[in-house]
Amino acid sequence: MKKILNYLPLVPLTLTACSQKPAQEEVKRPNILFIMTDDHTTQAISAYGSEFANTPNIDRIAHEGARFDNCFVTNALSGPSRACILTGKFGHINGFTDNSQVFDGSQKTFPKLLRENGYQTAIIGKWHLISEPQGFDFYSILTGQHEQGDYYDPDFLENGKDIVEKGYATDIITDKALTYLKEQRDKNKPFAMMVHHKAPHRNWMAAERHLGYYNDVTFPEPFNLFDDYATRSKAPKEQDCNIANTLTDYWDLKLATEEELASNDFPDKRFQGVYNRMPESTKKRWNEVYAERIHKFRNTKMTEKELVREKFQSYMRDYMSTTLAVDEGIGKLLDYLEETGELDNTLIIYTSDQGFFLGEHGFFDKRFMYEECQRMPLVMRYPKLIKAGTKAEAFAMNVDFAPTFLDLAGVEKQDDIQGTSLLPIFQNEGKAPEGWRDAVYYHYFEYPAEHSVKRHYGVRTDRYKLIHFYNDINEWEMYDLENDPHEMNNIYGKADVKEIQNHLKVRLDELRVQYNDTIQ
Structure with missing residues (x-):
């Protein structure tokens, strides 16, 4: 592997066509800030046309950079997608094809390669690969709930030490990222930091300040909320991820009173456990917000379709509420980089580990190769290369992220990486370059x-x-x-x-x- 200095005499070859600087001028290597959520779908981002989303900071990245309209996951499941992103290889090659497995951390990943070539590397938030992170100068990852972590007072594994942090997970992850940038990194080196949020993963618990935020909103129903799968295979007919039957009264819909949750006989111990992690002020607000929902479900006679519609509205209100703190946190990170003069020298990426169903086909969750979950949100900002307002039409996949970061940093791509750098797309104003993939x-x-x-x-x-x-x-x-x-x-x-x-x-x-x- 070629040796990379802290400052390159030229930007990488793929960038030179967009550079306005003299060839002899030294150019500082860019930082990389990779922000990823869990299950945040394009239908819930206003930059992608959502009329009910409130995502001004994600939108800012898109408006000041590029929005990919054809970015697709190779396997719409949390752990496998993360393994693909780290390695640039499909799950059947990197060995992590489903969430029951343990990631082989000994293999090459883009953080390892960047670290070997002068970058400071960090990951904060959701890991969900079971094994301990490798290739990072600093890590602080969620543990518990089978490595999903908790929304309130979550457990972390931080550089080998188990700790419990008080507060709301999304805010804690943002604060940890800011602390790392301000106090813990070597500022003489470029950084590559992965900020991975739990939100908006099931069971969709919002920050105290956002509880009830959407209670007065009626979300538009997908036209196929009551899809009967008439022409389809057995697969969509035999799934267990539908709003009508899969959403549970306690874990998903939160239909439990304060008194019930305090009882030793409460049947859903998992939900009782996450509720009891909340501070008393949050419990008080929670009980106020959900009282009306509980009363409506228990005291209103509904037809089968009316019940599905009410479940859909409840699901959407919870799901959308958990996205608010994410966007606020992104705004804080952008503000810090701008204040310190590092914003324009940082490649900023926002994505999610896959898409998600918001009632389409009657579903929630992901997994299927249908558009709602195969398609990933992907927006990038780096004004030295990416023209503001770029709409990238070329096909991208999550295995492309690793080679893109390596290309931008001037680090050689490993031979076994199956993805392709996305940088040539920006030289072609978002369109597919000659010879680009057609599928x-x-x-x-x-x-x-x-x-x-x-x-x-x-x-x-x-x-x-x-x-x-x-x-x-x-x-x-x-x-x-x-x-x-x-x-x-x-x-x-x-x-x-x-x-x-x-x-x-x-x-x-x-x-x-x-x-x-x-x-x-």
Whole structure:
């Protein structure tokens, strides 16, 4: 690997076309601030067109930089997505295909490579890879709740030491990131910091100041909230991630009074446990906010459809409330970088580990290769390279993040990295450069398991999507995304698309060979 100094004589080759500086002038290597949430979908970000989201700071990154409209996850599940991001490799190569596994931390990751080449590296917040982080000068990761962490008074593992922090998880993670930037890093080196929020992961518990924020809002229902999956395979019919039947009264809908939660006989010990982590002031506010909901569910006679609609509204109010502290925290980080003069020399990335269903097809959660969860939010700001207001149309995947960071830092990409640097996209004003990928590949492995989403793999092109559900079934789905963007009409096996279908199967086989995926 080539040796990289703290200051490069030139920006990396892929950046020179956008640089206005003389060739002989030394250019300081950029910092990298990678902010990621858990389950924050594009439908809940106003920069992506959401009419009910309140995300001004995420929007700022997009407006002052680039918004990717075609960034896709390779496996819509938390741990596997994180492993792909760290390694630049698909799960079947990095060894982490589902959440039951332990990440092999001995393999090369982009933080290790950056650290070996002069960067200060840190990760703060959600890790969810079970093994202890490697390649970081500093880490402080959430533990407990099977490594999801808690929203209130969460447990952390900080540089090998178990600690409990008082407060709300999103605020604590933001404060830890600011403390690291202000006090704990070597300011003579560029930094690469990963800030990973738990929010808005299930069970969607907001900060005290945001409890009830959306209680007076009626969210628009997706037109397919009551989807009957008439043309689809068994997979969407046999899942367990639907609003009608999967959301629980206590853990998800919070339908428990103060008195019930204080009882030794309360049946949901997990929910009782997270409630008891709250300070008394938060409990008081919580009980005030949820009293009206509890009364409505218990005292209103509702039809089956009315009950689903009420569950949807409750789910959305909780989910959206947890996003507010995230955006506020991002604003604090942007403000600090601006105050210290480091904002424009920092590549700032905001993303989530995958997308999420907000009632589409009657679902919450993710896992499926459907648009709502396969698509990831991705916005980037770095004015030395990225023109403000760029709308990136080229296909991107989460395995592309690692090689992008390495490319920007002038560090050689490892031969086994399967992703591709995204920097050439910015030289082409967001459009796909010549020879860029024309399709993305997806593979979901975790079945049988929570939510009962069947194993499947598939290919997505600019217009079509082909999915093969396998393991306990052998069924296909195919969608024309131009005429059916919501994936309601499975056209697999139709005579008039036979030629396109055969082409997609060939393309799928080619991608499986390209990415060395033989699992089926």
